[in-house]
Amino acid sequence: MKWVTYCDQSKEKVGWIVELQDEEYMIPLEAAADWFRSQGRDSPPVFESLLSLIEAGEEVSLQWKEIHGSIQSKPEVILEIGVPIRNVKLLAPIPRPPSIRDFYAFEEHVKNARGRRGLEVIPEWYEIPVFYFSNHLAVVGTGESIRRPKLSRCLDYELELACVIGKKGRDIPAEKAADYIFGYMIMNDWSARDLQIKEMKVGLGPAKGKDFATSLGPYLVTPDELDRYKTANGRYRLEMKAYINGNEISSGNFETIYYTFAQMIERASADVTLYPGEILGSGTVGNGCLLELGEEVHRWLEPGDTVSLSVTGMGTLTNNIIE
Template identity: 50%
Template sequence: MKLVTYVLDPTTPREGGRAGVLLNELVLDLATLGQWAAQREISFARLSAGSEAPLPSSLLGLLQWGEPAWKRLRLAVELASQSEPSFLQRQSGLAFVLSQVHLRPPIPDPPTIRDFFAFEAHVRNARARSGLEVPAQWYQIPVFYFSNTSALYGHEEAIPYPRLSQALDYELEIAAVIGRAGQDIAAEQAADYIAGYMIMNDWSARDLQLQEMAVQLGPAKGKDFATSFGPWLVTPDELQPYRRGHGASERFDLPMRARVNGQLLTEANFRDIYYTFPQMIERASQHVRLRPGDILGSGTCGGGCLLELGQERHRWLTVGDVVELEVAGLGLLRNTIVAAPS
């Protein structure tokens, strides 16, 4: 399944998004779908018995409700797929054409965001720009930093340019979303904790990042102004054709591309990641409890940012630039950079 958070009016406050599931070119409202299915199907009503509502109105709620809610969702989607799109659209509040809704980040209110540094090519290329080698410690553990959960953007949402920066960069990544709670999770079992995957753009103000990391802390202000996710959350079953390996070594053969104003700048593949998501989950969950909705970023793929490519390939981003990140199986995430509000 492909799951979204959407609004009908782009001026809706950030907390006003609703959860939906894609059925071809329709977005089915999750909570309305649950009520509709409960009225039509006895077996669905039995699955929903004892619950305050058949399905929640947010994706974070879906993750927190756990497997019973996922079972109800799968049955509800199966029921809806047996109806004509025109019929679904006539049901009040149930179905909307994808092109007519406005997408928000799939998980607009995650408990935490951990962004890793998992592609060897990115580490090597970025450090080489400063005449540095990959530190030996990088090969010993997957490392991450915590990002800002309150500056998140979805597909087609405008990104305000950080006023204090003159070196804005994109970063092409994939994010995994935790689907159930766990602590000290072994990498061999960690894939079972992933609810889905989405494209991630870890926007970076390189000059601010360089300034603060010179004192052995950060990145903070170099990163915390914006992160984009989307366009939707893709459940693991949809990526099975791309799956390579299993357990701790699980990877996906997913071509990754980045364009700025239509110019192709990045071509990479997710299969080349050094540390897998199961290994990242094992590291992240050591001594602490991961919760449904926690987000783990892969870090930038090789060649996946302007810092690596160099100014000879492309200048830093500026107001008006359109950045598109595309990953096979996950879709396309597009954002336009705009001037920050004065």
């Protein structure tokens, strides 16, 4: 399923996406429940947030998956209760997650970013997947504006994927981690590079170079939707692209990731309990930011620019930059 959070008369609501005749429709949870009850069936609870639905547990998710399957096979029901996606104001799937841990998991990105500064990859990077905590209260969705920090003139996008934890767990081994993933979505870890570089010289961070915004969405895609892209080694072959003002700037593939989400979950849950709705970012795919590509490829982002990130099977996440 492709879950969404959307805005209806200033209220956050939950739905999912279906395709019909090459067009996407959003099915509101409330409308789906009403239709299911009209068939003489008991509907599972209607949740006001996707986080609440995830917290309710796997049994509830499976009940909604059954209803999704019923509606998906009935074009007349989709046209009756669905809303064309172009008429829906989408929000971040989880607008206020409990936490965001962002990892540093693509070797090519590490090599490129450090190489720009004349540095080698440190041996410790190959020993453990590392992460930092981002600002979980500065999440934005597709279509929302990103304010460039006042003191920055080196604003950058970062092309990433994120996974969402589906159930509580602690000391989760990598071989069992898949059971703890509710779904995946595109993530843009916006970076003010001039602020980031200065503050990290002190030995802490990133802080103000990162905490102003993180974009998530447009959908939260359940793992079964991506099964067709899974490779023999358990990774996903997903094209990842970034566009500035409609021009393709970055291109990579999620299959090239060095540390898997399973390994990230194992690391994040070591001696710590993970809870439903917590978000783990993959870090930037190789060549997935301007820091790697250099100003000879494209200048830093400026007010008026529009940035779109697209990933196979996961839609497009778009934001415009404002002063």
